[in-house]
Amino acid sequence: MTISRRVFVKSGGLALVSLGLDPLFLARAAFASTRPTAYPSNHPILVCLFQRGAVDGLNMIVPHGDRLYYEERPRIAVAERDVVDLDGYFGLHPRLAALKPLWDNKSLALIHAVGSPDATRSHFDAQDYMESGTPGRKATGDGWLNRYCDHDREHLNTPFRAVAFGPRLPRILAGAAPSLAIEDLQAFGVRAPGPARDRLTAAFEELYAGAATGLLATSSREAFEAVQLLTQANPTQYQPAAGAAYPRGRLGAAMLQIAQLIKANVGLQVAFADVTGWDTHVNQGASEGQLAARLADLGLALAAFATDMGEAMRDVVVITMSEFGRTIRENGSQGTDHGHATAMLVLGGPVNGGKVLGRWPGLDPADRFEGRDVAVTTDFRDLFGEILTRHMRATDLSPVFPGFTFDPARFPGAITL
Numbered sequence: 001m002t003i004s005r006r007v008f009v010k011s012g013g014l015a016l017v018s019l020g021l022d023p024l025f026l027a028r029a030a031f032a033s034t035r036p037t038a039y040p041s042n043h044p045i046l047v048c049l050f051q052r053g054a055v056d057g058l059n060m061i062v063p064h065g066d067r068l069y070y071e072e073r074p075r076i077a078v079a080e081r082d083v084v085d086l087d088g089y090f091g092l093h094p095r096l097a098a099l100k101p102l103w104d105n106k107s108l109a110l111i112h113a114v115g116s117p118d119a120t121r122s123h124f125d126a127q128d129y130m131e132s133g134t135p136g137r138k139a140t141g142d143g144w145l146n147r148y149c150d151h152d153r154e155h156l157n158t159p160f161r162a163v164a165f166g167p168r169l170p171r172i173l174a175g176a177a178p179s180l181a182i183e184d185l186q187a188f189g190v191r192a193p194g195p196a197r198d199r200l201t202a203a204f205e206e207l208y209a210g211a212a213t214g215l216l217a218t219s220s221r222e223a224f225e226a227v228q229l230l231t232q233a234n235p236t237q238y239q240p241a242a243g244a245a246y247p248r249g250r251l252g253a254a255m256l257q258i259a260q261l262i263k264a265n266v267g268l269q270v271a272f273a274d275v276t277g278w279d280t281h282v283n284q285g286a287s288e289g290q291l292a293a294r295l296a297d298l299g300l301a302l303a304a305f306a307t308d309m310g311e312a313m314r315d316v317v318v319i320t321m322s323e324f325g326r327t328i329r330e331n332g333s334q335g336t337d338h339g340h341a342t343a344m345l346v347l348g349g350p351v352n353g354g355k356v357l358g359r360w361p362g363l364d365p366a367d368r369f370e371g372r373d374v375a376v377t378t379d380f381r382d383l384f385g386e387i388l389t390r391h392m393r394a395t396d397l398s399p400v401f402p403g404f405t406f407d408p409a410r411f412p413g414a415i416t417l
Contacts, residue, residue, distance in 0.1 A: 039158060039267035044315055044350075044392050047258055047271045048145065048172070049251075051298075051322040052127065053278035056336050057343030058328065058374065059291060060096070061110050061356070065089035068363040072329040075286070076336070082287040086110075090356045094287050095296035098303035099345075106353035107306070107313065109414050113341045113358050114378040115324055119370075121338035123279070126323035130380060131171035133401045144400050145270055146175030148388055151399040158267030159226040165254040165273045173272060180226060185257050229266045238263065244308035247300040251275050255305045262312065269392075278322060282333040302347060314349035317391050317415070321380065327372050328363055340373035344383065346414045350391050357412040382410045390415035 083091035133144030325342030
C-alpha cells in the first residue's frame, strides 16, 4: 500500500507529518532504543519567522535619509525625529528600539530590497513560492526547509530536528523529512502529575501497537519518543534567563518555547513560527498605530529571545521573512497596498551585523519596480542559501532550491565567514 500524503498523529498539542515513505524516517524508529536523551549543545540552529501579510519594509527599516520617502507618505511616514537612526540614512521604526543594542553589538543585520523575482501580488501565491523555494512554480510539493532536512543527512537523530510552533505544519516544512508541529508545550502533559503523563504515554503506546501500516507505526513511535524526551528534559520547569521578558501573545509564546526546547537539549535544529497581521491596507499608522503595535511585539520578542539565550546565541541564527513588501506611495485609506521588495532581519552570533546589506535601489521613480514598488535586488534564495551553507553547513543547495544556480558572489554577506 502506498501513502503519498497523510497526517499521521495529532494529539495532545503535537502533530507529526511526513510526506512519503522516507527510509531514514523508518530507520530512526527502528533504532529508537539507542537514541540518546541529550545532544551536543554546539550544533547550528536556525529559527525562521514568517511575517504573513506582507510587512511594510519601508516603515520597518526606514530610509529616513531619502526625501522621497516623506513626499510619498505624507500621513504614514515615520517622522525623522522618531526614527532610531542606524547609519544616517536607514533607521529602525521606533517600536523596534529594543533591537538597537543588537545592532550595536553587531549581532543584527538588515537586508533591504529583498524578495521574490516573481511579480505576483497574490498573498497565497507569494507565500507558497517563498515556502516552496521555487518562485513561479506552483507544482512544487514540498518546502525548502523540509528539503534541506531531507537531503542534509548529517544531523542529530532526534524527533525534534525540525519543529513548527503552531496548530499545523506550515508549507515550508512539508515534505519527506519528519517534522513536528507543536501548538503548546504544556499540552504534552509535561507539567501534569504522574497519572496524566501515564495516560498520555499509554495512548501513544496503544496507537503504536495497533498501527495498521509500518508508516503509521513509525510516526506513532516518533511522536511517542518526542513526548518521552520532553518528559525527561521537562523544559517547562524553566525561567527565562537574565531577566528576559517575552511579550504576551502568540509570537512571544513561540519564542519562549523555542528557547525552552533549545535549552532542553533535545536536538532542535530548525524552528519555525508564523507572525501574522501585516496586511496594512487601511490606517497603517506611522510611529504609532496598528503596524507599530505589531513591530513592538516583534522587537520585544526578538530582544527577549537574545537575552534569554545569552552565550548560546553563538550557535543560533534567527531570520524574518515576508512574501512581499508594500507600495512606496501611501494609498487613499492611509495604508499601503501590495508591493514587491521588502526588508528582512537576521539575528544571531554568526551574523555579520551592524550593517544594512543588499544593494539599495533607491526610491526614485525611474528605479522602481513597475513604477510603484521597491525593486528586488536580492533574491530571497540567495539570502536563505547563504544561511544554509555558511551557518547550517549545507554542502549542496541544488536539491533544496531546484532549478536555481547559486553564486556566492550574490550572497548578501549576512553570515560572518
